[in-house]
Amino acid sequence: MHYLSTRGDTRGLSFVDSLLTGLAPDGGLLIPEQIPAVGDEIDSLRGLDFVAFAKRVLPLFADDIETSTLHTLIDNAYGTFASPDVIEIRELCDVAVVELFHGPTLAFKDVALQLLGQLFAHVLAQRGERLNILGATSGDTGSAAIAGVRGQDNVDIFILYPNHRVSRLQELQMTTVPDSNVHCVAVEGSFDDCQNLMKETFGDLAFKQQYQLGAVNSVNWARIMAQVIYYGWVSLRGVTPVSFCVPTGNFGNVFAGYFAKWMGFPIDSLIVATNDNDILARFFNDGTYARGSVHHTLTPAMDIQIASNFERYLYFLLNKDTDKLKALMQEFAATGSTQLAQISYGDDFLATAVDRDATLEAIRSVHAQSGYVLDPHTAVGVAAARRLAGSVAGPLYCMATAHPAKFPEAVAAALPEVSATHPALDALVGMSERKQVIPADIKAVKAVITKGLARA
Ligand SMILES: *Cc1c(COP(=O)(O)O)cnc(C)c1O
Numbered sequence: 001m002h003y004l005s006t007r008g009d010t011r012g013l014s015f016v017d018s019l020l021t022g023l024a025p026d027g028g029l030l031i032p033e034q035i036p037a038v039g040d041e042i043d044s045l046r047g048l049d050f051v052a053f054a055k056r057v058l059p060l061f062a063d064d065i066e067t068s069t070l071h072t073l074i075d076n077a078y079g080t081f082a083s084p085d086v087i088e089i090r091e092l093c094d095v096a097v098v099e100l101f102h103g104p105t106l107a108f109k110d111v112a113l114q115l116l117g118q119l120f121a122h123v124l125a126q127r128g129e130r131l132n133i134l135g136a137t138s139g140d141t142g143s144a145a146i147a148g149v150r151g152q153d154n155v156d157i158f159i160l161y162p163n164h165r166v167s168r169l170q171e172l173q174m175t176t177v178p179d180s181n182v183h184c185v186a187v188e189g190s191f192d193d194c195q196n197l198m199k200e201t202f203g204d205l206a207f208k209q210q211y212q213l214g215a216v217n218s219v220n221w222a223r224i225m226a227q228v229i230y231y232g233w234v235s236l237r238g239v240t241p242v243s244f245c246v247p248t249g250n251f252g253n254v255f256a257g258y259f260a261k262w263m264g265f266p267i268d269s270l271i272v273a274t275n276d277n278d279i280l281a282r283f284f285n286d287g288t289y290a291r292g293s294v295h296h297t298l299t300p301a302m303d304i305q306i307a308s309n310f311e312r313y314l315y316f317l318l319n320k321d322t323d324k325l326k327a328l329m330q331e332f333a334a335t336g337s338t339q340l341a342q343i344s345y346g347d348d349f350l351a352t353a354v355d356r357d358a359t360l361e362a363i364r365s366v367h368a369q370s371g372y373v374l375d376p377h378t379a380v381g382v383a384a385a386r387r388l389a390g391s392v393a394g395p396l397y398c399m400a401t402a403h404p405a406k407f408p409e410a411v412a413a414a415l416p417e418v419s420a421t422h423p424a425l426d427a428l429v430g431m432s433e434r435k436q437v438i439p440a441d442i443k444a445v446k447a448v449i450t451k452g453l454a455r456a
């Protein structure tokens with residue numbers, strides 16, 4: 001299996017190379033040259049547990065890692081989950097939710113980042129290399145990435161987050177991790193500042209090379225690959241085809257569902273559920289892809305205007321015409337909008353935007369009907385699923401992307417009488433913390449990295 005960039009100038013990478021590369025040097029996102037098909041094997045994949053299923057499908061993508069080694073890495077990654085099944089499905093009143101949040105940080109990002117941590121450890125040890133991860137987070141990605149690589153010898157991780165602007169619980173999930181390879185960096189600025197500082201640091205190619213910087217955000221193909229697994233697995237549970245509703249921010253999770261469909265898993269439609277940051281809902285409804293300003297909502301993990309993984313979808317939408325895609329991304333970067341109305345995207349996706357009231361109402365009504373407490377992100381999905389259920393085929397599964405205890409304020413806004421808690425989060429309160437506070441300045445970021453690495 002070889003990987004190429006959506007912008008066409010980077011080609012022929014092995015899986016391991018693509019794992020370490022993150023964003024392609026030409027600015028595009030890496031994608032497999034061919035979609036591995038599972039058609040003939042589908043029947044033999046039915047009825048497997050999640051881990052056994054992952055062991056059958058992941059080798060199709062990671063074919064330059066020895067299969068028995070890959071199996072061990074998969075066991076290690078999913079052995080950290082609190083549920084022996086890794087992923088649990090609950091049939092509630094009128095909806096079925098797929099609980100993806102039983103990993104160490106209680107968000108779906110653990111499913112991919114636990115595996116990524118294992119892959120990094122193996123590949124770096126084998127090559128005798130080091131990697132220094134630089135990431136920016138508005139909350140969930142930072143803690144899940146830290147949980148994936150904490151304590152590893154060949155990796156240091158630097159996470160930038162906006163000081164005082166992530167929730168206290170999310171901050172504690174990062175700053176209480178005692179391992180010396182973890183560096184939490186609170187930036188005096190916004191999340192956008194953090195992301196820009198990260199991009200600027202990666203953009204200094206000499207610095208990037210000298211300090212072996214790598215990325216863990218969902219531009220890394222391995223994250224999408226790991227997410228493809230649960231779509232395939234759920235799709236083979238029973239009646240087929242199935243449809244999914246996915247609370248969407250960076251388009252990484254729902255894109256994995258689209259990819260699973262093209263591999264041949266029996267998936268009908270994917271519902272893209274957004275909050276008030278509705279750029280994707282507008283695109284799927286009228287073909288305009290236009291950036292707005294970021295709204296702060298009850299669902300901060302989805303407060304995103306530019307969904308980086310959307311480029312991977314556009315690549316397929318444009319029939320893999322990398323020149324056309326490059327021109328389109330340039331137009332979008334220059335003007336903040338582009339028109340794609342003339343392109344037919346078939347019926348793979350449906351989309352709708354869910355506002356604050358509808359989110360709270362979904363939390364309330366599911367609780368009233370079944371006693372189950374939704375996290376606000378999942379609630380956005382449930383509200384969208386109820387709106388569009390009549391337009392999709394088969395059983396409709398809502399992806400539950402976080403445990404409600406991660407977002408107690410939103411839960412309290414809907415259900416004042418309920419307090420959402422989780423022992424893993426309660427245990428963080430009062431633990432000692434480590435963080436550095438820096439100004440929103442690239443020199444300060446580089447100094448944190450050089451000093452942090454000098455410790456060894
Ligand atoms: C990251 C995240 C999302 C958005 O997922 P994307 O892959 O960025 O679309 C949704 N819900 C929660 C809880 C998340 O942490």
